[in-house]
Amino acid sequence: KNEVEQSPQNLTAQEGEFITINCSYSVGISALHWLQQHPGGGIVSLFMLSSGKKKHGRLIATINIQEKHSSLHITASHPRDSAVYICAVSGNTDKLIFGTGTRLQVFP
Amino acid sequence: DAGVTQSPTHLIKTRGQQVTLRCSPKSGHDTVSWYQQALGQGPQFIFQYYEEEERQRGNFPDRFSGHQFPNYSSELNVNALLLGDSALYLCASSNTRVVSPQHFGDGTRLSIL
Numbered sequence: 001k002n003e004v005e006q007s008p009q010n011l012t013a014q015e016g017e018f019i020t021i022n023c024s025y026s027v028g029i030s031a032l033h034w035l036q037q038h039p040g041g042g043i044v045s046l047f048m049l050s051s052g053k054k055k056h057g058r059l060i061a062t063i064n065i066q067e068k069h070s071s072l073h074i075t076a077s078h079p080r081d082s083a084v085y086i087c088a089v090s091g092n093t094d095k096l097i098f099g100t101g102t103r104l105q106v107f108p
Numbered sequence: 109d110a111g112v113t114q115s116p117t118h119l120i121k122t123r124g125q126q127v128t129l130r131c132s133p134k135s136g137h138d139t140v141s142w143y144q145q146a147l148g149q150g151p152q153f154i155f156q157y158y159e160e161e162e163r164q165r166g167n168f169p170d171r172f173s174g175h176q177f178p179n180y181s182s183e184l185n186v187n188a189l190l191l192g193d194s195a196l197y198l199c200a201s202s203n204t205r206v207v208s209p210q211h212f213g214d215g216t217r218l219s220i221l
Contacts (some may be wrong), residue, residue: 004150033209041196041217043151045209086150094141094202094210095164098150 003027006087006099013106019074021102023087026068030091034061034072037084037101046072046085077106110135112201112213120219121189127218129184133201134211139163140182141210142174143198151198157182158204186218194220 005024013019023032034047047054047061049070054061058081060073074081082105088096113132121127133140139158143151153166157176176182180201186193196217200210 031207035212040214041145041198042214043198043200043212045211048209088150093156093164094139094200094204095153095156095166096141096143096151096200096210097153098143100148100150 002099003097004087004089004099006102008102009100011102011104013077013104015078015106015108017077017106019077019081019104019106021072021085021087021104023070023072023099024068025070025087025089025097027089027097028091029089031089032063032070033088033090033096034070035086035088037086039083043086074104079106079108082106112137112199112211114197114199114213114216116216117214118217118219120221122221123189123191125189126185126187127189129186129197129199129216129218130181131184131199131201131213132181133199137201137203137211138180139202139204140176140180141200141202142182142184143200144168145196145198145215147195154184189220191220194218 058075063070084101086101087099141156142154145151155165160176196215198215199213202210
């Protein structure tokens with residue numbers, strides 16, 4: 001079993017829909033990360049959180065430490081949100097343990 | 109302010125050859141981590157360099173080695189290339205004194221024929 005599990009693996013949505021991507025982890029962590037990867041390969045950090053909830057524009061990330069679960073929400077989705085969204089966790093060092101990613105496609 | 113830069117962007121090698129990939133960290137960053145991402149998978153941690161030394165290592169064979177230079181830039185070397193080494197190699201940098209997300213380069217796509 002992977003240390004970081006994401007669901008769903010693939011997700012399609014119509015523009016404007018509310019989207020949720022889930023992440024569960026089985027190891028002790030100091031922080032959980034949500035990242036975005038576009039087809040070219042580059043990865044951009046969206047959120048780094050260790051408790052509660054963070055919001056940036058139309059993106060919201062939540063974490064429940066007791067349940068070892070996090071969610072990434074996208075409100076009013078747009079075709080430009082199409083990308084792979086990856087959950088990762090880190091411990092006492094910078095080393096990241098990644099999930100396999102969720103491929104999101106938003107259609108107009 | 110340049111972010112993390114990697115070179116080359118693409119590389120084609122044959123089995124048994126050796127390859128060197130390069131990474132320049134974001135300005136102000138002193139720690140470099142390398143990851144391997146196979147097609148359709150999440151990145152896997154290879155190793156991390158800080159103060160010119162390997163600080164941590166993932167589950168990769170000794171064919172994978174690295175180096176960090178005094179200017180914090182880093183190289184990843186892979187010897188005796190195998191078909192399974194075909195992947196996107198990502199470099200990420202951070203500042204060890206600041207709790208913040210790592211910054212990633214665009215990666216080097218390595219294809220082994």
